Amino acid sequence: ARRQKMGAWLYDEDRWPSGAAGGLVTKDEKYRIRFLEYSLVKSIPASAGKGIQKAFAVVLNSGALLSYRPYQASDKLKVNEQILLFQERTGDPQSWFNGQTYLDALNPEAVEQFVRVTHEEYRKRFSSAFGNLVPGIFTDEPNFISHTPDNALPWTGKLPAAFRKKYGYSLEEYLPELVYLRKNRDFSKARLDYRNLLTELFCNAFAKTIGDWCARNNLLFTGHVLCEDSLFRQTYAVGNAMRFYEFMQAPGIDLLTEHWFIFNTAKQCTSVARQFGRKWRLTETYGCTGWDFPFMGHKAMGDWQLALGINLRCQHLAWYTMAAEAKRDYPASISYQSPWADEYSYVEDYFARITTALEKGEEIRDLLVIYPMESFWGRHVPGDDLPENRDFIQLTNELLGQHLDFDFGDEELMSRYAAVRNKRIIINKASYRAVLIPKIRTIRASTLELLHQFAKNGGKVFYMGKIPQYLDGEESLIPQEKYADFRHIGYSEFDFLLSPYVRHIRIQDCDGSEITPALYLLKKGSDFQTLFLCNTSCYFQTEQLEMPMVRDRQLAYPKARLLWDVPQNYHLYQLDPHTGKLHFVPQVTVTDKGISFPCPLEPLASRLFIASRKPLDAQAPLPQPVQQLKNALVLPAQAWPVSLDEANALLLDMPQAKINNGAWHEATHCLKLDSDLRAMLGVHPRGGRMVQPWCRSKSKNPKQLDLTLKYEFVCKVLPKQDCQLALECPEQYEITLNDSPISVKDTGYWCDRSIRTLHIDRRLFKT
Structure with missing residues (x-):
């Protein structure tokens, strides 16, 4: 990196999600992820023992919770009652975590151990480069539910005590409401408070611990959380991504495939970044786009993110190697393995010029939209993707499509950082002229009082849908009173009502x-x-x-x-x-x-x-793009001379196999054959989830077998030039073509340095 005058960013994990340090942290069971498993059972199993948190006798009707009461093993069930059992568990060891589990990311002691194992080790080796050659460290998809069963609720040992201290009542008494909706009462304060506390524990334990460490060590804390792209998925995995970003010096997002228009994800990130003065907003982008993804795709994905304030592209990805299983990682490799690698500077120079031009100045967004996450929490139960999620996306699409740019305001962050100054609402380092409250079921008392004061000072507050029925999760008439100072608005009124206060552009x-x-x-x-x-x-x-x-x-x-x-x-x-x-x-x-x-x-x-304001040196106007076809020239379909800039390749992947000099097996795809052979040897199958080589135990006397592979192909036209055979580890094989031996002398590589080439005389081919 120093030779190339580049930055060497650090990565904090062996795979993802970040936290387990490849299993080094979670070898100690007290740091392993915990969850509350729930299920309907016939009786309380004796083996459950002290792991039981709570059992309830519940009455369900089409999935709705009609009633529930505490249940003991000695109790008798009434008519229509079933036993709903909640039991605290620890994650099971998995090969993904090298035989260990994910981290208890709600536990600050577990995260501190992660920092000792990972971040402190980097500091010992590279602290002199921190803040210059090493700008920051990337965290990848931390969360509080990873690799647990579908019937699991996020949990940590100290959660019940923290809940009682924060809210003044016992969460255990309301556990059925975390997984079922009450009939005729689909909003639950217990659900709201539970999800709010989970977010607080997660952000303080993981984000704040690492963000504070990075601040002390002159590093940027960057990366992205898991499942950030909807209210539903955030609730499941991280609670509220906006609150996580408070502690990141360079908050970021993840954009997978070319099919995602996750505008809300970008807006969540850039809103907090602007409010906290974070210059850089990262995107891990281009993952899962494929080997054939064109440059116009790279441009298009970067463009819309830039327009929403995301300005630090972390390209997914450049492979170190294609050896063995590595070649089946998510493509494409933005490195020498791709045929267009030498031309990729065209894309990078394009974005470098735009980013440089946009580096100075303050972003102008005068509209604040209240973030509706807490209303979603109060209504959400596992597996239930609510209409509020679609409403949330539609609202963002409408505002962006009408070119009424905005920031989100998270109510918890606003309770600590927001104030009214004259006719503006200030959130830390950002200010707004108007506020839009989307359709919500509950609103915080602190938010309502702030907006009421803002309206009294002459600020403009608009709201959509019905006036919320709940205040801080409890039924209240106070919102009815305060909303009298606000104005109702529908989508068709956005331009007319919002433009006088927040519009700067029309396209x-x-x-x-x-x-x-x-x-x-x-x-x-x-x-x-x-x-x-x-x-x-x-x-x-x-x-x-x-x-x-x-x-x-x-x-x-x-x-x-x-x-x-x-x-x-x-x-x-x-x-x-x-x-x-x-x-x-x-x-x-x-x-x-x-x-x-x-x-x-x-x-x-x-x-x-x-x-x-000052005149600048400039050239003549750019020519206007061609808008219509004037003449079409029909070219002949054949007889075009074509030259290839790399070798023409024939894939050989369906060998016949002879094992230990036995009979030939019928042709089988090489990956299936590999799995079959590993099963014969008692070895775990090859795959993306296997234990990493660096921590894999080696057998002293591994089983072996003799293997012969035969590939057959039809050669209709004899090649005019000598050819090459490309494969990994050719020195391990004896190779023949039509019974003639082929030298395993290395002649170079094809596509990746791990795939070596051998010379094949063209005279060995037969028709």
Whole structure:
């Protein structure tokens, strides 16, 4: 890294999720993940013993909880009653954690041990490079439920005492409400309080412990949590991702596949980052996109994240090796194994120019949207993905599509960091002119009082749906009283009611409607503004994980026009991120609300504009993109000379096998054959979940077998040139082609340095 003038970021785990240190921490059982297992049983099993937390006699009707009461083994069940048993358990050892378990991430002592085993070891070796050559450390998918059964609730030994201390009542008395909805009363304060405490324990134990350590050691704490992409999945795995970000110097997200438009995930991260003054917001991106994912896909995925404030791309990934099982990791490798590796600087230079241009100035977002997580908690039971989750996505899609940019405000963070100053709400380092309360069932008393004061000071508060029935999870009429100072709003009223207070940009089609697939980011300095926008080229939808492939996003807007509330005396320029050159912008019209100019958007287009009080050196305007086909030239379909920039490959993966000089077995796929052979030898099957080589025990006298593999293929046309055979560890084999021996002398590698090549004389092939 030093030679290449790069940063060497640290990774905190053997696999993921972070916390177990490859099983080194959880060798000690007191640090292992704990959970509360629940099930309907015929009777309390004698073997359960002291592990039982609580048993209840419950009456269920179509999954709804009609009644429940404590149950003892000596009790008799009444008509229609069943036994619901809750039992505290410790995670079972698994090969994924090298024969150990995941960490109890709700236990600060367990996380401190993780830091001693991992972070302190890095400090011993590399502390002199911390903060310069080593900018930070990446955590990967920490959570509090990983690798537990489906019928498990997150738990830790000190949770019951912490719950009673915080809320003044016993959680154990209400355990059935954590897994079933009460009939005719689907909201539960116990559920709300339980999930809130889980989040608090998790964030304080894991995020704060590591974030504080990083702050003391001049490192950026970065990475992302597990299941951050919906209210439902966060509730299951981490509680509330926004509260985790408070303790990260460079909070981050994970974007998998090309099909995810997880705008809320990005917004959760960038909202907290802006509120806490975090310059860098990371994205682990391009994972699971495949070997054939094009450069336009890399651009498109990075563009929309940039427009939402995510500015540090952590590319997934570059392989050290393709040897053995490593070749089946998630592709693609952004390294020499990919044929386009030498051209990838084109993508990196593009993003480097945009990120540099957007580095200065303050983000402008004047709308605060109350984060609806706590209402979801009070209604959620395991496996129940609520309509609130879709409402949450739809709200974000509508605001972004109308170009009314916003931040989320988490109620717990607001209770500690928010205040009213004049006609603005301040959350730490960010301020807002208007507040939007989405459809919610409960609201915190602290939030309600803050918004009431804001409205009394002349601030604008809007709310959607019905007035919440609950205050801090308990039924109350106080919201009815306070909401009298707020204004109801529906989706169709967003533009009319919100624009006077929070709008800075319009991206319009020729009919004056907002181009909803376009996203933007606006930043302001004392004498300049910078605007980045991109055309996602597809309509947003609530099924946010099922967006079309990038190549199929084709929406274009040749007559798009941009309206921008920049001062009339500013000079306008366009920076071309493909070249780094600055250009004048033609046909600019000055209006009473700023400026307006044509901004045609071809599919997947992006634009970067700079408005400056001072004139800048610039070139002639960029040529307008081609908007229509004028002439088509039909070319012949054949007789084109073609040359390959790498060897043409024939995959051999269906061998016949002869074991210990026995009979030939029929052709079998190589991976199945590998598993069969391992079973014969009493060895665990090869796979992504197997124990890692570094901690795998070695047998003193391993079983062995003799193996001969035969690959058959048809050669219709004899090759005109000599060929190569590519395989791993060729020195371990004796190889023949049509009964002629092939030298195992190494002649180089194909695709990856672990796949060596051997020379094959073309005369050995037969038709």
